[in-house]
Amino acid sequence: MNTTALKFGGSSLADANQFRKAADIILSHEGRLFVVASAPGKRSKDDTKVTDMLYACYDLAASGQDFREALGKIELRFSSISDELGIKFDLKSEFSVIGKHLQDGPQRDYMASRGEYLNSKLLAAFLGFDFIDPASCIFFNEEGNLDAERTNTALGAILKGKKRAVVAGFYGTGADGNVRTFSRGGSDVTGAIVARAAKADVYENWTDVSGMLSADPRIVTNPEPISEISYKELRELSYMGASVMHEDAVFPVRQAGIPINIRNTNRPEDSGTWIVPHRKSTADDGRVVTGIAGKKGFSSIRVEKAMLNNEVGFAARLLDIIASAGVSFEHVPSGIDTMSVIVDSEDFRAQRSRILEDVQDSLSPDALIVDTSIALIAVVGLGMVYRKGVAAKLFSALARADVNIRMIDQGSSEINIIVGVDEADYEKALNALYDTFFKAP
Numbered sequence: 499m500n501t502t503a504l505k506f507g508g509s510s511l512a513d514a515n516q517f518r519k520a521a522d523i524i525l526s527h528e529g530r531l532f533v534v535a536s537a538p539g540k541r542s543k544d545d546t547k548v549t550d551m552l553y554a555c556y557d558l559a560a561s562g563q564d565f566r567e568a569l570g571k572i573e574l575r576f577s578s579i580s581d582e583l584g585i586k587f588d589l590k591s592e593f594s595v596i597g598k599h600l601q602d603g604p605q606r607d608y609m610a611s612r613g614e615y616l617n618s619k620l621l622a623a624f625l626g627f628d629f630i631d632p633a634s635c636i637f638f639n640e641e642g643n644l645d646a647e648r649t650n651t652a653l654g655a656i657l658k659g660k661k662r663a664v665v666a667g668f669y670g671t672g673a674d675g676n677v678r679t680f681s682r683g684g685s686d687v688t689g690a691i692v693a694r695a696a697k698a699d700v701y702e703n704w705t706d707v708s709g710m711l712s713a714d715p716r717i718v719t720n721p722e723p724i725s726e727i728s729y730k731e732l733r734e735l736s737y738m739g740a741s742v743m744h745e746d747a748v749f750p751v752r753q754a755g756i757p758i759n760i761r762n763t764n765r766p767e768d769s770g771t772w773i774v775p776h777r778k779s780t781a782d783d784g785r786v787v788t789g790i791a792g793k794k795g796f797s798s799i800r801v802e803k804a805m806l807n808n809e810v811g812f813a814a815r816l817l818d819i820i821a822s823a824g825v826s827f828e829h830v831p832s833g834i835d836t837m838s839v840i841v842d843s844e845d846f847r848a849q850r851s852r853i854l855e856d857v858q859d860s861l862s863p864d865a866l867i868v869d870t871s872i873a874l875i876a877v878v879g880l881g882m883v884y885r886k887g888v889a890a891k892l893f894s895a896l897a898r899a900d901v902n903i904r905m906i907d908q909g910s911s912e913i914n915i916i917v918g919v920d921e922a923d924y925e926k927a928l929n930a931l932y933d934t935f936f937k938a939p
């Protein structure tokens with residue numbers, strides 16, 4: 499029997515109806531042994547996530563204001579689930595513990611963690627599973643990072659003794675012994691940690707979309723879903739802004755070679771997206787490009803100098819000036835007499851005069867040109883460099899759409915081509931690339 503670790507996001511456990519759907523999914527397969535639960539999310543567009551309600555309640559208590567009404571509203575979110583499902587669970591005493599905590603000396607992370615803690619206890623009671631409090635087995639180190647090995651050993655030992663269990667997402671214990679949370683969306687990380695510790699065959703991440711899309715649906719109409727993607731391709735697309743999961747959720751399972759399956763709680767019949775350690779080639783249909791993602795908000799600093807090519811250490815000095823200002827660079831396209839550095843516009847803005855003065859003083863360029871409206875687009879696909887004509891197709895698509903290419907970088911990972919375009923052309927460029935690689939025969 500395959501062992502599956504599953505994580506349900508906030509929208510998948512937002513109310514009693516969603517609880518029922520999640521329970522049906524879990525119980526429909528006997529290998530679905532270990533479940534990680536988020537706090538209740540939004541029930542509709544204008545609703546508030548329980549985690550946000552908890553932070554707001556903490557703020558009231560920490561500033562000495564009356565928090566009782568806010569806490570009462572949170573209790574109501576949980577009691578409506580438990581009453582509707584007829585779960586026998588003593589919410590009253592849980593909330594009196596929380597109320598006392600807020601009175602005696604509130605801690606922000608502890609408060610935020612109560613959403614996952616209570617929702618997981620409710621789900622465990624509903625399913626008849628054991629409950630595991632990650633405060634006893636997920637550890638952070640002195641620097642505030644996950645202590646991966648200690649956690650894996652402790653959690654592994656606990657899971658061994660359980661048939662089926664629900665683990666609360668989002669938190670663990672800090673080096674000081676207090677509850678500590680991951681950053682927002684961190685239940686994804688807990689899910690990955692549980693999958694690794696359980697030596698699961700698959701990590702199912704249940705959410706409210708049927709997987710990852712091949713382009714941003716806010717820009718491209720009805721982009722195709724991605725059926726399979728490698729960890730490497732995912733990393734390239736996520737870096738360019740495509741988000742499907744918490745970034746840190748990939749590491750624990752990638753390390754253990756466990757595939758992730760992104761699934762939709764509201765459409766369990768959809769197979770979703772498989773994120774796998776290795777893929778032979780691209781998708782079965784022979785598609786070269788797996789996904790396209792991009793971001794606005796970059797600037798280019800272009801330095802021109804005759805015979806720049808012969809000046810030993812020029813590039814190192816230019817990059818050193820930028821690094822000394824605390825700005826990290828994204829790409830460094832260069833020519834015989836020119837060199838450009840692409841940086842994040844926001845980081846650059848604060849250090850602009852310092853960087854430009856230093857470049858003038860120490861490199862004496864013939865020209866120094868700054869452009870603060872660059873958008874980067876990454877076209878990602880495994881093995882596309884071995885396929886002839888990909889770059890040509892990409893450039894002619896942009897030319898046909900009348901988009902001027904400001905920068906080109908064929909990633910050395912060999913699975914992406916990055917182009918820089920004017921921010922004003924971003925949407926047009928993304929659509930032109932999508933049409934060419936996904937719609938054209």
Ligand code: ASP
Nearest residue numbers: 536537549682683684685
């Ligand atoms: N409930 C937390 C949040 O809203 C963690 C999570 O849902 O993954 O960020």
